[in-house]
Amino acid sequence: MKLSTQEQREQRRRRSVARWNKPLNTLWRRFRAWVHMVFVDHGIFRFIYLNLHPVSHKFWRAAQPTPGQLRQAARDGIKTIVNLRGGREFGSWPLEREVCESKGLVLVDFVLRSRGAPDRERIASAAKFFESLEYPALAHCKSGADRAGFMSALYLLVHEKRPLDEALRQLSWRYGHFKFAKTGILDEFFERYRREGLEKGISFQTWVETIYDPSALEREFKTNSWGDWLIDRVLRRE
Known part of the structure; x- marks a missing residue:
């Protein structure tokens, strides 16, 4: 039975996960991890600019740190x-995991x-x-632009109780984030929270738990094709 394109993609992803879940206990595995990080995961650019x-x-x-950048952190x-x-x-994953273990850094996921x-x-x-975090903490995605910006805005709004407009500055072109894509x-x-929650005196936590509709947001949000082309084809964002 022939697999669909999506099933083939998922099958390849699972093989990759299994491959990089192994310890880097041979020179060949370590070499492959470095080559994959630098060229497949675009780590070559992060040697130059970590977006930290x-x-x-x-x-x-930040963006995805290299082993040396993690040691510096x-x-x-x-x-x-x-x-x-x-x-x-x-x-990048087994290299990051290895450095965190060797340097006593706590490595946690919030995907x-x-x-x-x-x-x-x-x-x-x-x-x-x-x-729950032990601070100081560093949050990273791949490029340090979108998910890192969202997490930083969430941190300021939820944990430090900063104003929404201050938190939203973390989603900015200066970090490589583009809202037109x-x-x-x-x-x-966050703008929906402003309209549906903040302006009505509803807390962020209450809005998320009782009002926020992810399906409606997905359905109603519109982009433009050239913005998507820039993000997907040129910048190769995840």
Whole structure:
């Protein structure tokens, strides 16, 4: 029976996850992980620019760090690495896991999507998640633009109780985020909270748990084709 394109893609993804879940206990495996990180996961660009920025005195945002950048983060006092991408189908993953283990960095997941409506249960759990972290913490996605920006905005709004407009500055072109493409659904998520919650005196947590409709956000959010082309084909965002 012939598999559909989607099934074939999922099958390849599972093989990649299984491959990079193994320890890097041979030179060949380590070499393959580095090559995959640099060329397949576009890590070559992150050697030049990590898109690393402070969000507060105890929370930082960045692109996927290289092993050397993770070691530098540990030297700078970072205690926790928050992985926003999953990314277990890339060579970056076993390298990151290995450095975190060797340097005593806590590695935790809070997986987000850059092009889809944020999951209600995941966002509702954010407050407890932030409370559980050992700070200072560094949150990263692949490019440090979209999911890192969303997580930083969420951190400021939920954990530090900052105003919405201040939190939204984390979703900005200066970090490489573009709201005119599919990634703009992250901006629209917060704008819906403004209209449906904030302006009516409803707390963010209550809005997420009782009013927020991910399906409606997915259905009603519109982009333009050239913006999607830029994000998907040129910048190759996840």
